[in-house]
Amino acid sequence: MPGAPTDGEPVEEAVRIPPGVIERYRRFSRFNSPYPAHDRGRAVDLYPGDGVGRSPVAGVVRDVRTVGCPDRSYAAAEDHLIVVDLTDDWCARAGAPPGTAARILHVIPEVSPGDRVAVGDALGPTTRSGFFGQWVADHVHLGFRPPDADPLRASGSLPVRADVPVEPVEWDGTGPVVERGPTHVVVAGPRRAKSGPDFAALASDEGAPLDGGLTHYAGGGTFAAPDPTGEAARHDRAADGACVSLFGTTVGTRIERPGEPEVGRVEWAPVDVRANGERVVGLSLFADRGERFGVKVVCPDREFAVGESVTLDVVPSDDPIRLGVG
Template structure:
């Protein structure tokens, strides 16, 4: 006897498009590694609701002690409105979990899509280079919404354009542990999402390769690759390459719309180098706008604004892998 398949939550494109960026796999936590959570980046410090429903509970929780982060985080549990459940393709009574927002709502409050729940918070649950965001996951009607595990598979019904890049760009933003480069760029398409493409034209997601695994976005139809490295869509077992180096292998597909979906990627043991020096990795996501940039995580290397940086990948016997905690 086999278990019944889990319902996949299909997050509508109209919801995701209210945010500047999103990522499903750019995290070391199990829910992200398994394609069961999404991070939504508002860009303005306001934690807007990605759903409609009634607040069931608000809790304050402890988080890892980080010098750059608040000592606590917050969980907002929302009983989803029946109409929102129908739109997302899940049973009535499905529950949402929202993290990294300082709640300005209380149990019993009704919330609508786009409504402010409170300001985002710098949480010890994510790295210093990670921008403020709204973490979103879902639980079936009969599940305990306060446990850390048990979220439903999640798909994002927002196609992402793959954009090729040669790995070279200039620094346009500096932080304590990262820089943002001015590439890749794309022509037009402002308002839709785009992400860095693999050598075979697949838009990539995740922390490459400082987290053990990443993933791919569901992409817009593109011409097939001509270099023979991989097709413009990935199947389990396919090789994934970037900047001419094999960087990962596609595993089983994550949650997807209509049973499809983008696969997860197990990263190969590689080092990321910036101007020849090893750095922690590159942070990948889908973003709107003509210049969405790549974030290089480099806490031990200071690049200057305007400096030209070339990112390369090389096989490694001791790759950097950041875990939970």
């Protein structure tokens, strides 16, 4: 089966981001990006909310690089890569092999090679990178490379798992617009459970918290839901090929390959997202700490006024919107 290891080939273990790291950020996502590392659950985006790119890892800065970005009128012409050699203690907490390196993007570096950084240290301000869409908020991209890999290359990152529970929020798809940007609006969802975990995400019809660009990016995923007996994260062990649905329509299938780490991948089905009956680009989904859950609707060609009522639905499509890289 594709993705399964051959005899004698080691199985990659997922790097587990400790709860104390994730909880320093306003929101996070593993799949809300068109880039291959996110599509395969091998990176996480951490949204600080205050414009400061704080370190999610502890270690010593190995390298700092500046790279050119795709030309976007709303974005900077350059992006930046910070490579950090992780401490053995951080690796042990995350289940990563000693010698693992972290790759951090979208932060203007105020650190240099040789600097020692701890979790929560300011690395520099976040930057509006041309590598993500105009509706995407500033964030810190985090990935990991094994000890024998070149950390400057974009491919070859380790699988990533976020071990924090995310409350699945059920919603009927109707609510008022509470925020408007140049290419998106946020539609208010229901209030969250007061006794629930810190983070919440839109629930599928099956009760799984959803992650990713539905369905403008080819791949999405699910978060770990709270364990029914407590607040611990419980990763959904749905079978490969199991259907994922939203608002009564199948929107994707689970991808769980034998021999691969469980990362909650979903391959989106060919569907369209509609707002008040007209097609929009899609839904930008992530785990959020807000008291009232909101859904970001990507709609560069539609205008909705703040306070206007919007009803979302999903329908099968012969020509679904898919946004590529670049």
